[in-house]
Amino acid sequence: MINFILNGKEAVSNAKANERLLDVLRGEFKLTGVKCGCKEGECGACSVIIDGKLANSCMVAMGSLEGSAVVTIEGYRETDRFHILDKAYASVSAVQCGFCIPGMILASECILSRNPSPTEAEIREGISGNLCRCTGYNAIVDAIDIAAKEGKGLW
């Protein structure tokens, strides 16, 4: 049994210590906004936030999480910050197929929570572990820049 905080609430997992967080979130907790792309830490589709830090949930074993706080897109979408990012992404059509977007949004949050006014280079660095095969990234970079301006004071 592993006790941790999931999207702000106390959670108990029956998973084994060596199971991947990704599989547990999708299988045990049915949080399917967490996408499985590569299981090698290369694509960022499974991104979540652990104790305030962006993480690839495919690279995290459950046993390491006892007492930690995990946020997935399902929890993050309830925040005001999400709504700013949601609007910004939509305003520049930064979403095409959408598979990378849950991870991309959480990467955006981690950029802005560390640095509310990032430069373009800092935005690109911040999403460098999140692959998108549709958009060519420019619209996503624009969206994060817009969110930074529209969300002044939120981050």
Next chain:
Amino acid sequence: MVNYLPISLKNALEIRASEVVTPYGGGTDLMIRADEKAVYLFLNKVPEMKNIEEDSKYIRIGAGCTFTDIIENKLAPAILKEAASQVAAPAIRNFGTVGGNICNGSPKGDSTLIFYVTDSILRLVGSKGERMLPISEFFLGRNKTSLNEDELLVEILMSKSGLNNYYYKKIGARNALAISRVSFAAVLDALDNRITHCRTAFGAINDVVVCRADIDAMLIGKTMEEASRIKDEYLDAYDKAIVPIKGRVSAEYRKTVCMNLLRDFLESNEI
């Protein structure tokens, strides 16, 4: 199944000594080949392994420090910060640890190369006490290290001086999330235009990092002008010493890149 998540080094060492466990730093290498039978000893909450401190001689880096911890720390030497900032991407840097990078045993470890070129010392602690081992003696072959079954790598000791003038280049297929195809680091220290210290290291080209103090010794005690005069001899010695193996790229490519980087390092120091 038991979950081994110690919250002190003492507790971690007790488990390590009494069970067959796989030490788990941040998981970013281990989980690529997640093993259903693996019993991990999670070290991510052991406070004694998370510190970065200095004493009179060394900067002591806790083996459980993540690349992000190092980038954000004031004491960590610039050469280590630069290599850490080029590892993978933010999410991996947030969890991957220097201890894991070393103990994984790969010659491609980006921080491993830095610890080689800085002649760093590993503090290995086991049930019968501790030993201080120069990193060059830790690697026995590809993925083979001299870490004993009851031991943990607790700290890496880096010299406090002589590391400011450094050179570091990582060659990968892309900017982010790249595994090194060739990596090269060097440090050179001079006093009154005379070379007092020089060390070079080549990563990702063979089973272990190539680091040849005996060849670098050719430059010690020389002025830049004297070093320039024996440059060809020095390059020839490395030309013989560097025997890359074929990987995702050819051995010839690796060799050419190594020699180009070595020349560039010398030229950047006007040698």
